[in-house]
Amino acid sequence: MANKAFNAFEMAQAQFDKVADQLELDEGPRELLRWPLREYAFSIPVRMDDGNVQVFRGFRVQHNDARGPSKGGIRFHPQETIDTVRALSMWMTWKCAVVDIPLGGGKGGVICDPHNLSSREQELICRGWVRQLAKNVGPLTDVPAPDVMTSAQHMLWMLDEFEHIHGAKYPGFITGKPVGMGGSLGRTEATGFGVIYTLREALKHLGLRPEDTTASVQGFGNVAQFAIRLYNQLGGTVVCVSCWDQTDQKSYSFRKDDGVILDDVLAITDRFGGIDKDKARDLGMEVLDGDAWIEQEVDILIPAALENQITAETAPRISKKVRVIAEGANGPTTPEADAIIQQREIFVIPDFLANAGGVTCSYFEQVQSNSNYYWEKDEVLGKLDIKMTAAFLAVNELSVKRKLFMRDAAYVIAIGRVAQACRDRGWV
Numbered sequence: 101m102a103n104k105a106f107n108a109f110e111m112a113q114a115q116f117d118k119v120a121d122q123l124e125l126d127e128g129p130r131e132l133l134r135w136p137l138r139e140y141a142f143s144i145p146v147r148m149d150d151g152n153v154q155v156f157r158g159f160r161v162q163h164n165d166a167r168g169p170s171k172g173g174i175r176f177h178p179q180e181t182i183d184t185v186r187a188l189s190m191w192m193t194w195k196c197a198v199v200d201i202p203l204g205g206g207k208g209g210v211i212c213d214p215h216n217l218s219s220r221e222q223e224l225i226c227r228g229w230v231r232q233l234a235k236n237v238g239p240l241t242d243v244p245a246p247d248v249m250t251s252a253q254h255m256l257w258m259l260d261e262f263e264h265i266h267g268a269k270y271p272g273f274i275t276g277k278p279v280g281m282g283g284s285l286g287r288t289e290a291t292g293f294g295v296i297y298t299l300r301e302a303l304k305h306l307g308l309r310p311e312d313t314t315a316s317v318q319g320f321g322n323v324a325q326f327a328i329r330l331y332n333q334l335g336g337t338v339v340c341v342s343c344w345d346q347t348d349q350k351s352y353s354f355r356k357d358d359g360v361i362l363d364d365v366l367a368i369t370d371r372f373g374g375i376d377k378d379k380a381r382d383l384g385m386e387v388l389d390g391d392a393w394i395e396q397e398v399d400i401l402i403p404a405a406l407e408n409q410i411t412a413e414t415a416p417r418i419s420k421k422v423r424v425i426a427e428g429a430n431g432p433t434t435p436e437a438d439a440i441i442q443q444r445e446i447f448v449i450p451d452f453l454a455n456a457g458g459v460t461c462s463y464f465e466q467v468q469s470n471s472n473y474y475w476e477k478d479e480v481l482g483k484l485d486i487k488m489t490a491a492f493l494a495v496n497e498l499s500v501k502r503k504l505f506m507r508d509a510a511y512v513i514a515i516g517r518v519a520q521a522c523r524d525r526g527w528v
C-alpha cells in the first residue's frame with residue numbers, strides 16, 4: 101500500500117466492505133451500495149474577465165436516494181476528481197442515515213480554485229453548473245449545499261439560475277442560502293457546533309470535563325471556526341490551529357500554548373480561512389510546519405480540513421495524551437491510520453457522525469423553505485443539539501454493546517438503515 105496514490109473512493113468502498121462483511125449483507129444491497137446510483141460529469145464554459153473562454157469540469161454524483169432526495173454539498177477545489185466526489189456522495193448517504201433524516205446522499209464539485217477567480221467568474225461557474233443539471237436536481241430529487249470553498253452567495257446564484265430555468269420559486273432546491281433569502285438561522289454555525297455537541301457527549305462518556313481539556317485543530321475554515329467558538333464556550337482551550345497558505349502553496353500550524361484567541365485570529369484571516377503569518381507572530385503565535393497540529397500534546401484532535409490527513413505516516417506522531425479525535429472534515433482518516441488509532445484506544449467520533457450537523461440543519465432549512473415559515477435561531481440550534489446527541493448516543497451504545505470501533509458502529513447503523521430502505525422499496 102505504501103506507494104499507492106490515495107483514492108478517496110477506494111477508501112470509502114473499503115470502509116463499506118468491512119462493515120458489509122460484519123453485517124453479512126446480501127449480494128444485492130452490497131453491489132448497489134458500493135457504487136453511486138447516478139453520476140454526471142460535464143463541462144462549464146466561462147467567458148473570463150480577460151475575454152478568453154475557460155472550460156471548467158463539473159460533477160454531481162447521487163450515491164443513493166432510497167431514504168429521500170439526494171443531499172450534499174458542492175466543492176470548488178483545484179484537486180477535485182470524480183472519485184473524491186463519489187466518495188463524498190457515499191459518505192453523505194451514511195451521514196443522513198446515521199442522524200436519521202429523510203434524505204439520501206449526493207455530492208458535487210467543480211475543478212477550480214476560487215482564490216484565482218473574480219466574483220463574476222465564480223457566479224458564471226455557479227450558473228453554468230445549474231444549467232448543466234437543471235433537469236436532474238431539484239427540491240424533490242437532489243438538493244445541493246455549500247462545502248469546501250463555496251458559500252451562501254454561491255448557493256443564491258445557483259438558486260437564482262434554477263428558478264430562471266423553471267420559471268417559479270423553489271427555495272427548497274438548495275440549502276445554505278443567505279438568511280433572509282430562504283436560509284436558516286444557525287446554518288453557518290451548524291457543522292462546527294455539531295462537531296462540539298458530539299464531542300461534549302464523548303467527553304461525558306470518558307469522564308472528562310471540557311474545561312480541563314485542550315485541543316488542536318486542523319483547518320481554519322467554516323467548520324473549524326465554529327467548532328472552536330463552541331468548544332471555547334464550554335471552557336476548552338485550543339492551543340493549535342492550521343491552515344492552507346495560498347501564497348506559499350503549503351500549510352502552516354499556529355501554536356499558542358495559553359490558548360488561541362478566536363476573535364483575534366479571525367481578524368487576520370481571509371475568507372478562505374487563510375491566516376496571515378506575520379500578523380499571527382504579532383499575536384504571539386508560533387508559526388510551525390503544516391503537519392505540526394497532529395503532534396501537539398493535547399487531549400483532543402479536530403481534523404477539520406480535507407480528506408487523507410491522518411494516515412499511516414502521520415498517525416504514529418499523535419501524542420500519547422490524545423484521548424479523542426472528533427472528525428470535522430469528511431474522510432480525514434485512512435483505514436491504515438484507523439488501525440493504529442484503534443490499537444491505541446483513542447476514542448474516534450467518525451466524520452459522518454461528527455460533522456452531520458451541517459446537513460441536519462440543511463434538512464431544517466428545507467423544511468422551513470418548503471413551508472415558507474422560518475424558525476428562531478434558538479429553536480434551530482436546540483433541535484440540532486437534540487438530533488446530534490441522539491445520534492451520538494445510539495452509535496456509542498452500539499459500540500459499547502458490540503465492542504465495535506466507533507466508526508464501524510456508526511456504519512452498522514447507517515448501512516443497516518439504507519439497505520433496509522432499498523429492500524423495502526423492492527430494489528434489492
Ligand code: GLU
Pocket residue numbers: 171172173174195243244245246247248275430455456458459460462
Ligand atoms: N457539505 C456539508 C457536508 O459535507 C453539508 C451538506 C448539506 O448540507 O447538504 O456534510
